[in-house]
Amino acid sequence: xxxxxxxxxxxxxxxxxxxxxxxxxxxxxxxxxxxxxxxxxxxxxxxxxxxxxxxxxxxxxxxxxxxxxxxxxxxxxxxxxxxxxxxxxxxxxxxxxxxxxxxxxxxxxxxxxxxxxxxxxxxxxxxxxxxxxxxxxxxxxxxxxxxxxxxxxxxxxxxxxxxxxxxxxxxxxxxxxxxxxxxxxxxxxxxxxxxxxxxxxxxxxxxxxxxxxxxxxxxxxxxxxxxxxxxxxxxxxxxxxxxxxxxxxxxxxxxxxxxxxxxxxxxxxxxxxxxxxxxxxxxxxxxxxxxxxxxxxxxxxxxxxxxxxxxxxxxxxxxxxxxxxxxxxxxxxxxxxxxxxxxxxxxxxxxxxxxxxxxxxxxxxxxxxxxxxxxxxxxxxxxxxxxxxxxxxxxxxxxxxxxxxxxxxxxxxxxxxxxxxxxxxxxxxxxxxxxxxxxxxxxxxxxxxxxxxxxxxxxxxxxxxxxxxxxxxxxxxxxxxxxxxxxxxxxxxxxxxxxxxxxxxxxxxxxxxxxxxxxxxxxxxxxxxxxxxxxxxxxxxxxxxxxxxxxxxxxx
Amino acid sequence: xxxxxxxxxxxxxxxxxxxxxxxxxxxxxxxxxxxxxxxxxxxxxxxxxxxxxxxxxxxxxxxxxxxxxxxxxxxxxxxxxxxxxxxxxxxxxxxxxxxxxxxxxxxxxxxxxxxxxxxxxxxxxxxxxxxxxxxxxxxxxxxxxxxxxxxxxxxxxxxxxxxxxxxxxxxxxxxxxxxxxxxxxxxxxxxxxxxxxxxxxxxxxxxxxxxxxxxxxxxxxxxxxxxxxxxxxxxxxxxxxxxxxxxxxxxxxxxxxxxxxxxxxxxxxxxxxxxxxxxxxxxxxxxxxxxxxxxxxxxxxxxxxxxxxxxxxxxxxxxxxxxxxxxxxxxxxxxxxxxxxxxxxxxxxxxxxxxxxxxxxxxxxxxxxxxxxxxxxxxxxxxxxxxxxxxxxxxxxxxxxxxxxxxxxxxxxxxxxxxx
Numbered sequence: 020x021x022x023x024x025x026x027x028x029x030x031x032x033x034x035x036x037x038x039x040x041x042x043x044x045x046x047x048x049x050x051x052x053x054x055x056x057x058x059x060x061x062x063x064x065x066x067x068x069x070x071x072x073x074x075x076x077x078x079x080x081x082x083x084x085x086x087x088x089x090x091x092x093x094x095x096x097x098x099x100x101x102x103x104x105x106x107x108x109x110x111x112x113x114x115x116x117x118x119x120x121x122x123x124x125x126x127x128x129x130x131x132x133x134x135x136x137x138x139x140x141x142x143x144x145x146x147x148x149x150x151x152x153x154x155x156x157x158x159x160x161x162x163x164x165x166x167x168x169x170x171x172x173x174x175x176x177x178x179x180x181x182x183x184x185x186x187x188x189x190x191x192x193x194x195x196x197x198x199x200x201x202x203x204x205x206x207x208x209x210x211x212x213x214x215x216x217x218x219x220x221x222x223x224x225x226x227x228x229x230x231x232x233x234x235x236x237x238x239x240x241x242x243x244x245x246x247x248x249x250x251x252x253x254x255x256x257x258x259x260x261x262x263x264x265x266x267x268x269x270x271x272x273x274x275x276x277x278x279x280x281x282x283x284x285x286x287x288x289x290x291x292x293x294x295x296x297x298x299x300x301x302x303x304x305x306x307x308x309x310x311x312x313x314x315x316x317x318x319x320x321x322x323x324x325x326x327x328x329x330x331x332x333x334x335x336x337x338x339x340x341x342x343x344x345x346x347x348x349x350x351x352x353x354x355x356x357x358x359x360x361x362x363x364x365x366x367x368x369x370x371x372x373x374x375x376x377x378x379x380x381x382x383x384x385x386x387x388x389x390x391x392x393x394x395x396x397x398x399x400x401x402x403x404x405x406x407x408x409x410x411x412x413x414x415x416x417x418x419x420x421x422x423x424x425x426x427x428x429x430x431x432x433x434x435x436x437x438x439x440x441x442x443x444x445x446x447x448x449x450x451x452x453x454x455x456x457x458x459x460x461x462x463x464x465x466x467x468x469x470x471x472x473x474x475x476x477x478x479x480x481x482x483x484x485x486x487x488x489x490x491x492x493x494x495x496x497x498x499x500x501x502x503x504x505x506x507x508x509x510x511x512x513x514x515x516x517x518x519x520x521x522x523x524x525x526x527x528x529x530x531x532x533x534x535x536x537x538x539x540x541x542x543x544x545x546x547x548x549x550x551x552x553x554x555x556x557x558x559x560x561x562x563x564x565x566x567x568x569x570x571x572x573x574x575x
Numbered sequence: 576x577x578x579x580x581x582x583x584x585x586x587x588x589x590x591x592x593x594x595x596x597x598x599x600x601x602x603x604x605x606x607x608x609x610x611x612x613x614x615x616x617x618x619x620x621x622x623x624x625x626x627x628x629x630x631x632x633x634x635x636x637x638x639x640x641x642x643x644x645x646x647x648x649x650x651x652x653x654x655x656x657x658x659x660x661x662x663x664x665x666x667x668x669x670x671x672x673x674x675x676x677x678x679x680x681x682x683x684x685x686x687x688x689x690x691x692x693x694x695x696x697x698x699x700x701x702x703x704x705x706x707x708x709x710x711x712x713x714x715x716x717x718x719x720x721x722x723x724x725x726x727x728x729x730x731x732x733x734x735x736x737x738x739x740x741x742x743x744x745x746x747x748x749x750x751x752x753x754x755x756x757x758x759x760x761x762x763x764x765x766x767x768x769x770x771x772x773x774x775x776x777x778x779x780x781x782x783x784x785x786x787x788x789x790x791x792x793x794x795x796x797x798x799x800x801x802x803x804x805x806x807x808x809x810x811x812x813x814x815x816x817x818x819x820x821x822x823x824x825x826x827x828x829x830x831x832x833x834x835x836x837x838x839x840x841x842x843x844x845x846x847x848x849x850x851x852x853x854x855x856x857x858x859x860x861x862x863x864x865x866x867x868x869x870x871x872x873x874x875x876x877x878x879x880x881x882x883x884x885x886x887x888x889x890x891x892x893x894x895x896x897x898x899x900x901x902x903x904x905x906x907x908x909x910x911x912x913x914x915x916x917x918x919x920x921x922x923x924x925x926x927x928x929x930x931x932x933x934x935x936x937x938x939x940x941x942x943x944x945x946x947x948x949x950x951x952x953x954x955x956x957x958x959x960x961x962x963x964x965x966x967x968x969x970x971x972x973x974x975x976x977x978x979x980x981x982x983x984x985x986x987x988x989x990x991x992x993x994x995x
Contacts, residue, residue: 494926
């Protein structure tokens with residue numbers, strides 16, 4: 020069907036136009052109506068209002084709808100709630116999620132896990148919702164901002180009477196002592212109120228703070244930048260998030276980089292008793308005051324990948340890392356995350372002794388992390404055939420290492436030397452006395468045949484044991500997308516402030532003989548607009564109550 | 576008298592001034608129809624008296640905040656008592672701003688109870704000045720928390736005005752489906768507010784009676800070395816224990832009306848510090864609130880909404896709608912900046928990630944999404960009046976859940992902002 024979209028003023032409007040683009044006359048309603056007009060986008064046609072939509076137009080139309088946008092927001096909101104019922108997988112590292120939820124919360128927990136709600140925010144449907152909101156942001160904005168921009172930049176001064184009396188703020192009445200300079204004094208009065216005024220002999224358009232109309236679109240642009248930044252964060256190389264232990268006094272290589280970090284000392288400080296409230300003192304509660312790692316960051320400049328040489332390190336940054344105060348080296352950041360004050364073995368210096376006589380063949384230094392492949396002690400050679408930092412026996416009775424932290428270190432040697440078989444003798448050694456008993460070193464060695472040699476490794480005194488007093492658990496972060504996240508949020512805030520703290524106001528006015536017809540429009544804060552119009556009319560000698568300016572259509 | 580004592584005194588003075596000014600606001604609004612009175616003069620006179628009183632209350636509230644800040648060396652927003660007190664202060668500030676824009680004394684009649692109830696709620700929690708743990712030692716504590724509270728305070732005024740709108744427009748005589756539903760939910764909203772009062776009353780009642788019950792709770796932690804590490808914790812109840820802590824034994828229980836306690840145990844999945852004790856408090860709040868509600872109904876012989884509604888007759892519903900919307904529109908950018916943007920900046924600095932889907936973060940986002948849906952519906956879909964007022968009421972419930980509910984039942988990284 021071909022619609023006649025030509026207005027009586029002669030202007031040819033596009034399909035979907037509600038108010039004539041030139042004179043503002045409502046194109047479809049009856050002339051008798053006084054209902055307030057729907058003034059959204061000044062009644063111009065949006066892109067989505069095409070007469071014969073094709074496939075792409077249909078998708079466009081779907082996402083351009085505010086109704087759809089609100090549904091998307093509400094579904095996302097409700098979906099996000101589900102993720103807070105039980106804790107998310109990402110918030111704990113030490114448990115196996117497939118059993119954790121069932122054990123902790125019973126059947127409900129199991130259902131929760133099986134529905135995938137234990138990782139709500141990474142699930143396909145949640146991400147899809149966010150992407151759809153992004154699409155909605157782009158399309159809603161484009162669909163409206165261009166037509167609105169066009170409509171606002173080519174406004175006509177003189178509007179149709181219908182357009183004026185169907186605004187929400189309306190005044191129609193006779194003007195006494197109407198003289199030729201009535202309009203020019205109206206212009207002066209409105210200019211004083213901050214309006215930009217255009218006029219001809221008997222009509223006037225006053226407008227202020229139009230920029231506030233762009234607020235919502237600026238917000239949307241900011242949100243799109245924000246969402247894109249989050250999307251691109253996932254690309255390889257842009258984002259590193261790793262946690263490592265840094266033992267006190269050691270230079271530790273940071274994996275996948277040419278950087279090394281030395282923990283020069285970790286401190287934890289507690290508030291002294293007199294600074295605590297009485298209740299805490301009584302219950303003996305302690306409150307930490309400070310966690311601090313004195314850190315030095317080194318960059319490797321030469322021999323980095325050569326295992327035979329020590330890497331050449333150059334100090335690049337020194338910082339006392341605290342909570343809320345990370346080390347930052349050109350976007351490479353190190354955060355205080357956790358700590359461990361239980362002393363850990365750094366190295367032991369055991370002696371090789373003959374078990375029955377106690378005769379010692381000599382000592383060697385056995386470092387937990389940097390152990391060598393062979394050690395020469397007297398006439399004997401000890402080859403390190405295996406090393407378990409966190410020793411345990413698995414279900415089949417085989418030795419395994421539960422982690423790389425030296426919680427229960429064990430070393431399996433092959434001892435070769437005089438009076439021993441050619442292939443050597445296997446011997447397992449637990450440096451910690453507690454592990455020796457827990458895992459029964461002697462029993463294992465008996466099975467391995469290590470006792471036949473009559474040799475044993477033993478630490479003879481405390482001076483042969485070296486401890487790491489504490490370890491600091493630091494979080495290594497690189498996040499190259501962060502600047503875009505902040506820029507996006509900054510733009511959002513700019514848009515919010517423009518859109519909410521300023522108000523676009525327009526006042527149209529025309530003199531039909533002795534009658535003044537005034538209509539005024541704003542997007543928000545009608546109260547303020549009515550007050551301003553009432554004051555303006557008072558200036559012009561028309562006494563009218565704010566409340567009476569309000570047009571409620573046929574209700575009154 | 577040291578600084579802390581001045582601060583405590585200022586708190587109490589502020590509270591009583593608010594209560595007094597609430598009475599003045601009620602007189603200012605309802606007194607217009609009293610006999611032998613010129614309504615305009617009455618309103619002007621009593622309106623001025625009420626506003627001066629509530630402003631003095633706010634001044635005293637500022638003194639509380641300033642002196643406590645001076646004493647502790649950090650802004651008083653680091654535990655539940657301090658935060659809730661701060662929130663009520665911001666509600667009063669938001670009220671003052673909105674009042675100065677619209678000059679409607681009636682807002683006072685609704686905003687003051689909101690502030691008073693939040694303040695009374697705050698006073699229930701331990702008032703000790705606590706030193707800051709390392710993660711809170713940041714300038715962002717000041718900015719993030721204060722701005723978030725300010726945004727939420729404007730939402731509270733939006734809630735108050737929205738509720739007023741609903742009470743003003745509800746039609747008690749109509750019996751059609753939508754009016755009935757309207758009446759029912761309004762009454763339920765008022766009942767919920769009474770439950771909060773029930774909470775405050777039961778806590779203060781039993782505190783005055785020095786009630787105490789003690790439970791011993793065994794928590795067993797299995798550490799990596801397959802050694803069980805159990806800690807024994809004593810949990811002190813100041814309300815009769817209807818709900819005992821999960822997996823606990825009573826040490827001693829004071830008697831109350833000869834009843835035998837506890838009646839049941841808290842479910843083990845409840846999180847947060849002392850979940851059992853908190854659940855017990857909630858149960859008491861509901862019990863006391865319900866008793867109080869029915870007592871009021873018995874005395875008044877009509878629904879509470881019916882009692883309040885006539886006082887609003889002189890008011891223009893469109894103005895209420897506009898005020899409700901306007902204060903949410905003022906609060907929204909502040910909330911976005913404080914509760915999301917600055918929260919992200921702080922999280923980035925403290926934890927190395929600007930967003931971690933921690934329950935508190937998620938609920939702040941939910942609040943934000945809710946109010947953005949509200950704004951879209953209002954600005955683009957023409958939701959006005961009743962629909963938008965209900966949204967303003969629900970929105971504030973979401974805010975309160977984010978502030979209190981999350982700490983109570985979900986916990987997470989923000990649990991230290993909690994209760995003990």
